[in-house]
Amino acid sequence: MTHEPVLLQEVMGFLAPLSERKDGVRVLDGTLGLGGYSESILEALPGVRVLGLDRDLSAISHSEERLGRFVPRFRAVHGRFGAMGTLLRDEAPFDALVFDLGVSNMQLTEAERGFSFQHDGPLDMRMDPHGGAPTAAEVLMREGAGELARIFWEYGGERYSRQIAARVEAERRRGRRIETTGQFVALIRELLPAPVQRKMGIHPARRVFQALRIYVNDELGELESMLSALPGLAAKGAVAVIVSYHSLEDRIVKHRFRAWEKEEGRGRVLTRHPIQPGEEETERNFKARSAKLRAFSFS
Template structure:
């Protein structure tokens, strides 16, 4: 048991932990507070919440059954204060018994997923091109995307989700290669990327497969569209005084968060109205002005946190209320 807890704890370092606990503290200190970790992962953030806020209970959602199993072992010592739920968080409101006092979305992939080499997330091992976070879903795998998407679609995926400069060349090579033999393994893809991406660029921009693998993972798991839906559902399921914290790793994720939070915290009064009527007052207020970033110290300790942005918002009045 002790070993399993150690294992889960060692497999993913929770990002911006102190900043998140401090930002959520006013809502978590309330008696019987409900904390929702909508991307449970290895349960690092949830463990810290349950330790620091002795009266809080937590619901942890993950689409990855292996993450749920490991986090479940790690959090078993909290008894019925913790409940794990296997679900996709796009409709988080449907999973909750009541509005949440605090909620966290730590978007993206976990170190567990990257480390489990046979799941195809890593370009460092030759494995089946799977990349589904939910191993029970019959959704498309990365191999399916490479074998069925049109060349234009592949180019768009690589350019938008991977910010890959050589998206067109790579998409062309993917289609040419699959005419010879369908894509099945990551090793062959890495080899092809090494041959297509100019050497000078490989020297400057890190591993040649990094951006393509990120793009495929985002497409396979429908991460950006999913996040657009999830953020609306999350805002809907916050109690008054409840806070939502979001850690984004990709600039497009952060843009979606920023836009959703700006809309939620803006007055709906028509322009030119001299006085704001109660029904036009926003239902939310921003807790972080702009996005918070990790400290120098954290960046040094955990390079994975390099691109992260934290935004926090609070529900200040009930949905549709006029008070």
């Protein structure tokens, strides 16, 4: 299993000044995933200790195996970055805090996790299946058509959000459950007019799947809580680097960084405009096409 780390050189560029520091430098990789960022940091910066956080236990065990050679400089913790204020209080302060939001390739490609519109599996989509949150299938069963339409529109920008939501509700009234990714994809395909599907240039279910995933994992709420806790975990002179993949996420990061600089006097925004991958990276790695990196330096 591989996950090509997005904007890796750019992330590493913001961490480069740490190489001038001696021992005791701490980095938080708040979205450990398959350990791509952590591995590069541990290799390039020998004096640095990395704490990797992820809400997905399979990401934790994969990375512990991949990065075992760096122990004790590397340690992994299972948990949500939205809870890091309490979870990591005793590990702070960090000299760099890095977040690569969204899902990993491992989550996307394993059919049984239910994230993928390309592989049939249970409609689950929870990054932490042990956390007690409802699955995507349960959300479709539970929420009314109005709320489902809001989710599909707000988090996915899906123009047929109301029609899809109404159809889900109609299926439910007939006593039919939508339990697999394949069933949900078929419903969306049936509903979207063929010429619209042809013109979309993306898989017809992509937007709705993304929207449900954001909702199921409360991704925007997690991001807000993480940003509230971040300054409290940052050392003097620390850098925060956040890579996001959705305009709603990028807007939240942009506004929070600006408030830290202008209203709270916590330091300075290092990226007036977000850094985006070049053509070469987006051609090589489809996932990178929507990535935006923003960085902040604490004073």
